[in-house]
Amino acid sequence: MLMEQVLLALTPLMIGTALLGVTLGIIWGALPGLSTTMAMALLIGLSTGMSQSVAIMFMLGVYTGSVFGGAISAVLINIPGTPDAVPTMMEGYPLAQRGEGGLALGTAIAASFMGNWVGIVLLISFIPLLLTLALEFRSWEMFLLAMWGIAISGTMASGEKPLKGWISGWIGLLIAFVGLDSIHGVSRFTFGSFTLDDGISYIPLLIGLFGLAEVLRVLPQDSPTGIPTQVGRVVPPMRTLFKYSRAAVRSGLIGTIVGAIPGAGANVASFFSYDIGRRRASKEEQKKWGKGSYEGIVCAEVANNANIGGSMLPTLTLGIPGNAAAAAILAALELKNVVVGPTIQTENPGLIFFIYIGLIIANFLMYGMAIVLIKPCVKLFSLPQTLILPMIIPVCVIGAFAVRLSYFDVYLMLSAGVAGYVLHRFGFPVAPMVLAVLLGPLADENLRRALVIFEDKEWWSVFTSPIGDILILVVLYTFYDGIFRRRG
């Protein structure tokens, strides 16, 4: 089965698709204001016309490329292409000003390559274990897991005010309930509209919240065009990685673990790893942090790229997306009728192997294309955002329409975009809402199934499952930590 998937992934069509995805991802990530999640959300539309394998390869390419792409503008114009590239900017831009831009970008490429490998190796190592564990999950545990996913996503997304993250998630749950309920077929919150009976499609929602809302937020700002510093020769210095190998391995582990926590994405990973790296650096190295440290770049870039593999762990094994970008991957998979979760191996034999190989191919292509694309990207930076961002608008419209060929979804995308802008103005994160829309049906169905099982038993029988008990404690701790610890 593994060999079949390797041969499938190595066909010219697949390599070409991955190359297209990586190229689009790097360019997208490099352009300031265009985030990884935005790339993923908008390019789902492009994947609707593709076959299952081609679409998966394309989305993995976009994911891998766009996470790295943010480093290019961060180093060269002091504007992070994606939010997770802020630590890279803090260290890379001073280096570029000293004429070491090429070496700084080379370090970022090598670190991203290494980070992806750490993420992939840990993904391959832990998937069998997680799948075995996931098979022990019954309805009650799945319900608790979905609720924990939404709660922790709220905590991780909003940082100082977890309550706002939870509110965003709970609103997402209410959105997820719209439509015919899956057990009795009763219409919920549809107000007599047959269009709403099918429920609210999460792809227009993703496109609106991460695509259009960003355009509404960034386009009206009078952002100056970046003036790139000299790049010089871009050589990924593997020797630098060896010099900082301990920091690289530590950052890879941090990135993967953070990626596996729902809602915690590349931003948390790169900041967390950068902060720990700064504290653990030698006294000599610490003096360079903030003024141009290669170790700082290694810490941030290894972590945000390792995050990709980490985010795929809960996505594939439990159906709980590791972050908003993984939610877009999940949406793309569901669009192709791939049911992820504990039964992924039996329902889609070989798919996991294909994803492993897809990630490896995308990583190699990212390494090569990053070197090739840096100089063209520098030319792109001279284009004003006011020229690039309006182009996103027609892509949002086509993407929202393409999934179900329904113009209602275009209205939905517009509403989500405006709502996303308002939520941003009021300091509410949107990632928990998207995760909740994806996880809502899972939580609803499993809670009701579990309650039927518990119906004829004593009330305390809900505490008889060890995994369920652990999950109850984890959910309670997440709320406790969010309410009390952060207040102090």
Next chain:
Amino acid sequence: MTQNESSEPPEEKAHFTGEEGGGERTTPRKDLGAAVVIGILAITAMAFSLRLEVPTSIYTAPGLLPFLTGLSLLAMAIGLGVGAIRDGGSKDYFAAARAGAQNYLSQQEARRTLLLIAVLVFYIFLAGQISFNLRLPTPFFVFQFSSWEAISMPILAAILWFFWRAPIWKCGLFSILMIFFLAGIFRYAFHILLPAVG
């Protein structure tokens, strides 16, 4: 030892406030307003959940989790509201909210955002009302031109003209090329239907 030579790492720059942040954009007054809206939403959701039919037992009732979600959302809205009041969000609320709204509208960026929203609403509404698709066979392929392209070109040109501030002919030319390019990619390369009604 000079300041530059200090071994202390730079603390101030690595400040992180969560995956999306948000704390810096909010005020107690905004939180109080949000809490009221969310509270109303939660109560509405609970009311509609209670009105849903219960085909068998309460345990499998379609409104069970929506009701519980509404109830917990109401508790969160109360929590947000209480916190906002404690931080002084209720002080001269209406006068301050009016001043806040006036302050928002006095910002050029905010006015530009509202204008952009208005243009987008008009664009999407218009594209949802008009539907045609012209097909022109050529020796190589069937060239198509739909209502979506016809509507998108002038709208995109207007947005570019307003935000990019280039000469109108440049904006028009750029939008025509861009829409043809996007339509070509989606329609011919990926066989994806372009937006249309009906």
